[in-house]
Amino acid sequence: MKKFNINQTIGESVTVHPELVKIYMDYGVDFCCGGDRTVKEAVEKDTDKVEELILDAEKALEEASMVSVESKNLKLSDLSSEQLVNRILSKHHSYLKKELPVISNLMSKVLMVHGENHEELFEIHKLFGQLKTDLExxxxxxxxMLFPKLKENDSSSKSLIIELEDEHDVAGDALHILTELTDHFTLPEDACSSYEMLYEKFKTFVSDMYMHVHTENNILFKRFA
Ligand SMILES: [Fe+2]
Ligand SMILES: [Fe+2]
Structure with a gap:
């Protein structure tokens, strides 16, 4: 089993291991806004299920250390640039293309029914709409413009990579605000099943985005920066 270092800051832990985002969200641990706390401090303050969380985190780290590509178990960093691009397209881009319109429709529906009693939904609607447009x-x-060149190991796109990394930062900030506005995706008492589905989809969206940006910034783009 992989050892989970609980003495690093919680901010560092998600930068190095974005797969932890889902676990922190599941246990209601604030990983974005209290980023300077150690994992130990954050977990002990935000949940009483400390041991369960640590076990789940170790399991997630173990599973994420290897990916299956063409029936072989490999580390993400061992993949060729072409394999990384193909993985990003099939796992993360296709997810966004399928889910952004679905979440957007659900958001409009929830706003229509609950906006009057939950004013924050207007801000969430605006924030998500901007993020969707930016991501598209x-x-x-x-x-x-970029991936066809990286597949060929062409490193002539440094300024485009910087621009895309800046866009990742803007998206990351929006994900933090989304997490705050929804109070870590906590449902109000009068939430209907659409509200519930919207928040579940938001959680999957946030954790997928962390893995997506991590694979691009820290593995693929780093090779060409
Ligand atoms: Fe991408
Ligand atoms: Fe990207």
Missing amino acids: SHLVKEEV
Whole structure:
């Protein structure tokens, strides 16, 4: 079993291991806004299920250390740039293309029914709408302008990589605000099943985005920066 270092800051832990985001969200641990706390401090303050969380985290680290590509178990960093691009497209870009419109429709529905009693939904709607628009053009830049070059190991796109990394930062900030506005995706008492589904989809969206940006920034783009 992989050892989970609880003495690093919680901010560092998700940068190095974005797979922890889902676990922190499941246990209601604030990983984004209290980023300077150690994992130990954050977990002990935000949940009383400390031991369960640590076991789940160790399991997640173990599973994430290897990915299955063409029936072989490999580390993400061992993949060729072409394999990494293919993985990003099939795992993360196709997820966004499928889910962004679904979440957007659900968001509009929940706003219509609950906006009057939950004013924060107007802000969440606006924030998500902007993020969706930004991500749609971001994916085009990657798929049309950058990835074909990286597949060929062409490193002539440094300024485009910087631009895309800046866009990742903007998206990361929006994900933090989304987490705050929804109070860590905590449902109000009068939530209906659409509200519930929207928050579940938000959680999957946030954790997928962390893995996506991690794979690009820290593994793929780093090779060409
Ligand atoms: Fe991407
Ligand atoms: Fe990206």
